[in-house]
Amino acid sequence: MGNYKLVCISGGETVVDECSLSCKLGHNSLLRSVYDKKYISIKPYGGVFKFYDWLPVHSVIKTEAAPVVFRSDKISNELGLENLWIGFTGYYPERGCKVISCTFKEMESLPTYARLNDHGGGTIVLASAGNTARAFAQTALETGNRCIIVIPKSSEGRVTITEYDDYTNNVRLFTVDGDYADAIHMSDRIVGLGGFVSEGGAKNVARRDGMGTVMIEGTMKIGRIPDHYFQAVGSGTGGISAWEASMRLIGDGRFGNKLPTLNLSQNSPFTPMSKAWNDGHRMILDKDLGDPIVDITKVYADVLTNRNPPYSIAGGVFDAMMDCNGHFYEVSNDEAISAEKLWMSIENVRPDPAASVALASLIQAIDKKQVKSNQTIFLNMTGGGMDRVNEDYNMINVHPESNIPLDVSDDDLRRLICV
Numbered sequence: 172m173g174n175y176k177l178v179c180i181s182g183g184e185t186v187v188d189e190c191s192l193s194c195k196l197g198h199n200s201l202l203r204s205v206y207d208k209k210y211i212s213i214k215p216y217g218g219v220f221k222f223y224d225w226l227p228v229h230s231v232i233k234t235e236a237a238p239v240v241f242r243s244d245k246i247s248n249e250l251g252l253e254n255l256w257i258g259f260t261g262y263y264p265e266r267g268c269k270v271i272s273c274t275f276k277e278m279e280s281l282p283t284y285a286r287l288n289d290h291g292g293g294t295i296v297l298a299s300a301g302n303t304a305r306a307f308a309q310t311a312l313e314t315g316n317r318c319i320i321v322i323p324k325s326s327e328g329r330v331t332i333t334e335y336d337d338y339t340n341n342v343r344l345f346t347v348d349g350d351y352a353d354a355i356h357m358s359d360r361i362v363g364l365g366g367f368v369s370e371g372g373a374k375n376v377a378r379r380d381g382m383g384t385v386m387i388e389g390t391m392k393i394g395r396i397p398d399h400y401f402q403a404v405g406s407g408t409g410g411i412s413a414w415e416a417s418m419r420l421i422g423d424g425r426f427g428n429k430l431p432t433l434n435l436s437q438n439s440p441f442t443p444m445s446k447a448w449n450d451g452h453r454m455i456l457d458k459d460l461g462d463p464i465v466d467i468t469k470v471y472a473d474v475l476t477n478r479n480p481p482y483s484i485a486g487g488v489f490d491a492m493m494d495c496n497g498h499f500y501e502v503s504n505d506e507a508i509s510a511e512k513l514w515m516s517i518e519n520v521r522p523d524p525a526a527s528v529a530l531a532s533l534i535q536a537i538d539k540k541q542v543k544s545n546q547t548i549f550l551n552m553t554g555g556g557m558d559r560v561n562e563d564y565n566m567i568n569v570h571p572e573s574n575i576p577l578d579v580s581d582d583d584l585r586r587l588i589c590v
C-alpha cells in the first residue's frame with residue numbers, strides 16, 4: 172500500500188487521500204498525485220491498469236479497455252506529416268482497441284471506481300452530456316458498483332450499455348429539462364442530500380491520471396515525448412492530464428526533457444476557453460461564453476460544451492497551456508465534418524464528433540504552419556466506434572427513472588433519489 176501521495180498544487184501541502192477532491196485549507200487549486208515510482212514499468216494487469224504505477228489506486232479492476240496508439244501511412248500522407256502518431260480510445264477491434272463505452276472517459280471511470288473501492292465504496296453521482304454517462308454506467312455494471320447519472324433530456328438515448336438483465340441496481344438515470352450545466356447543478360444537489368460521492372470532474376485525480384494514460388501509451392510507443400499533442404476539449408481535463416503525464420514522463424528520464432506543445436481545440440460557435448486564452452487572460456469572461464444557451468445547440472460536438480471548465484484554477488487548463496506554450500483552435504462544424512470524411516475514407520471506424528474536431532484542428536495547424544512536417548505529432552482521437560460496438564455486443568438503452576423538474580424541492584428530490 173501507499174504507492175502515491177496527494178499534494179495541493181497551490182499550497183504544496185500533502186493531503187491524506189480520502190477520495191479527496193480538494194485540500195482542507197481552501198486553496199483554489201487542484202490536487203495532484205505524486206507517485207513513489209519515478210520510473211514507470213508496465214504491470215501485467217489488463218487494460219488501463221497496466222499503468223498501475225501511475226494510477227492513484229491500490230486495487231485493480233479486470234478489464235481489456237485501454238488506449239491504443241498506431242500510425243497510419245495513408246492519413247500521414249494525406250496530411251503531409253512524417254511523424255504522425257494517433258491515439259485512439261474507443262471500439263476498434265482490428266486496431267486492438269476494445270473500449271465498449273467508446274471514449275477515453277472509460278480511462279476515467281475504471282480508476283475512479285478502483286480508488287473508490289479502495290476507500291470503502293459508495294454511489295457515484297455524476298452529470299454528463301452522454302460520454303461520461305456511458306463510461307460510468309458500463310464500469311459500474313461490469314464491477315458491481317453503483318452510479319446515479321443526471322443528463323439533459325436532449326441526451327436521452329445516448330446512455331447505452333451492454334445487455335444486462337437488471338441494471339437498475341447499478342445504474343440509475345435521471346433527466347433534467349435543460350442543458351449540461353443544469354444537469355451539473357442537479358447532480359450537485361443530489362450529492363448535497365448526503366450519502367453519495369461526487370465524481371469530481373477535473374478535481375478527481377483518478378480521472379486525470381486515467382486520461383493521462385493516453386499520453387503515456389503514446390510516449391512509450393513513440394519512444395519519446397511528442398513535440399505536439401492535439402485534443403478537442405470541453406472541460407480541458409484531458410489537456411491537463413496530458414501535461415501532468417508529460418511531467419511524469421520527463422521525471423522518468425527515458426523519454427526526453429521537453430514538454431509537448433498543447434494544441435487544444437473547441438467547436439465554434441461555443442469556444443470560451445479558446446477565446447479567453449487567445450485574449451491572454453486567466454479568467455473566462457462573459458463575452459467569451461457568447462450566448463451559451465443558443466451557441467451550445469449549434470455545435471457538432473456537444474460533449475465539448477462545458478460552461479464552467481477548470482480553466483483558471485491552480486493546476487488547471489491555463490497553467491497547463493502556459494507551461495506547454497499551448498495553442499487553442501476554433502473549429503467550425505464544416506471543418507469537423509470534412510475531417511471526419513477524410514478519416515472515414517481511410518479508417519474503418521466512425522470517430523466521436525469531438526475526435527473529428529481534434530483532427531480538424533491538426534489540419535488547421537498544418538495550414539497555419541504551427542507544426543512542421545517532420546515534427547513528432549500525437550493526435551488524440553478521444554472516442555469512436557459507436558458504429559462498431561453494435562456488431563459485437565447487444566447494446567441496450569438505459570431508461571431514465573424519471574425527469575426531474577429544475578425547480579424540484581429538496582424534499583421531493585430526496586423522495587425521488589433515496590428510495
Ligand SMILES: *Cc1c(COP(=O)(O)O)cnc(C)c1O
Pocket residue numbers: 274275276302303403404405406407408409410474475523525526553554555
Ligand atoms: C469528454 C470528451 C472530450 C473532452 O474532454 P476534456 O475533459 O475536455 O479533456 C473529448 N472527446 C471525447 C470523445 C469526450 O468524450
